[in-house]
Amino acid sequence: MSQPETSATSTASSAETSTTPSPASATPAVILTGDRPTGPLHLGHYVGSLRSRVGYQHDYQQFIMLADSQALTDNMDDIDKVRRNVVEVALDYLAVGIDPAKSTILIQSQIPELAELTFYYLNMVTVARLERNPTVKAEIVLRGFERDIPAGFLTYPASQAADISAFKASIVPVGEDQIPMIEQTNEIVRRFNRIANRDILVECKALVPEIGRLPGIDGKAKMSKSLGxxxxxxxxxxxxxxxxxxxxxxxxxxxxxxxxxxxxNVAFIYLDAFDTDKAALEEMKAHYVRGGLGDSIVKKRLEAVLQEMLAPIRARREEFAKDKGQVMQMLKEGTARAREVAAKTADEVKAALGLNYF
Known part of the structure; x- marks a missing residue:
């Protein structure tokens, strides 16, 4: 979606990573994943996570979080953007095939136990450790914060640790750039368990997709809503x-x-990601490399592939959008189920900290 005071690069704090989750057991492993609702989802999200989530929901207990509270850490000047995109992102989830009967879709802000756990975890990590987190450092530069960093943004690793540990997720799908966040989550989990003198919280493993970040159509390193x-x-x-x-x-x-x-070459990167006729694609690549094949032909193939793939997704989205009230009811029910799980973890944490007076 963060952890005693050690270096993120040390062996003790390194997060185990994998490109595929372990086979399902009698008790399904818990997966936590999600998105910041700051705009509609795009092909980068589909490749990076959505396509996999559809598969995970059949074999794992999957929680999918609409991280609206986290989105406010750098969107307090446009809170309506976050609010309106909660439903829009949920529509994208439903359109790609995420089934609310098999995946629990929740709204972060509506589970106060997550904020409570964040508060406790902030006492288990120093400001210096937060500032050393490579992911946080990179995001600060990207957003041009310099030293005017919103406190909520700087402490995001503790918040993410709360999100992950509240549901006792053992698998967290992330991009490679997010692995330091998983390392810091495990640091916090280990420190808390030492304080409790027993294993209450669960360490998690980063699940890195085989296909990494999808570049933007302009060839930039990242497809991003903010870059258009x-x-x-x-x-x-x-x-x-x-x-x-x-x-x-x-x-x-x-x-x-x-x-x-x-x-x-972004056209071929996209074809690698979405074209199912791999043999024909390899022939096209060879032709392009030796010469004699124009970019217009490559783009014609790419357009055909994307039109065929996105047409049914668009149609399902339009159908679900006809009743946004029902979509919100689905989110309410999913959030209620998720809160029961988070509340149980929060009670365990408070008891271990001696905060169970009554």
Missing amino acids: NTINLGASADEITAAVKKVYTDPLHLRVQDPGHLEG
């Missing part, structure tokens, strides 16, 4: 066409007969 270089899951056919025309290819491929390059 996305193709949204709910994009119309015309929007997909317009976006594909802007997709970055090989700037040195000036003539059709010139040999093309695949490295950094």
Whole structure:
């Protein structure tokens, strides 16, 4: 979605990572995943997490969090953006095939036990350790905070540790850049268990997707809502066409007969991610590299692949959007189920800290 005071790079605090979860057992492992509701989800989200979540829900106990409280740490000047996108992101979940009967979808802010656990965990980590977290450092630079860092943003690792440990998740799907957050979560878990003198909280493993971050259509390193270089899951056919025309290819491929390059070529990166006819795609790559294949042909194939993939997702999204009240009811029910789990963990934590007076 954070941990005694040790270096994030030390062996003791390193998070175990994997690209595939372990097979389901008689007691399904718990997965926690989620998104900040700051805008509609896009192809990067689909590759990075959504597609996998649809599969996980059949074999694991999966909690999917709409992290609205966390989103406010750098959106307090536009709180309506966060509020309205809670339902919009939920619509994307339903559209891709996440089943609320198999996955528990919850709203972070509506589970006060998460904030309570965060408060306790902040006493188990120093400001210096928070500032050393590589993920936090990178995000501070990205947002241009310099030293004007919102306190809630700086303490996000403790908040994420609360989110993960509240549901006793043992598997957390994240990108490679988020592994330091999992390491710090495990540090906090271990320190708390030492204080309690027994294992109450559960250490977690980072699950890194085989396909990493999807670049934006402009060739930037990351597809991002804030950079405006996305193709949204709910994009119309015309929007997909317009976006594909802007997709970055090989700037040195000036003539059709010139040999093309695949490295950094966003059109082929997308085809690798979404084209199911791998044999035909490999033939196209070979043709492009030796020359004689224009970028327009590559983009035509890419558009066909994306149109076919996104059309049913868009249709389902439009159908669910006809009754947003029902979508909100689904979120209310999922949040209620999740709160029961988090409240039980919070009670265990308070008892271990001697805060069970009555």
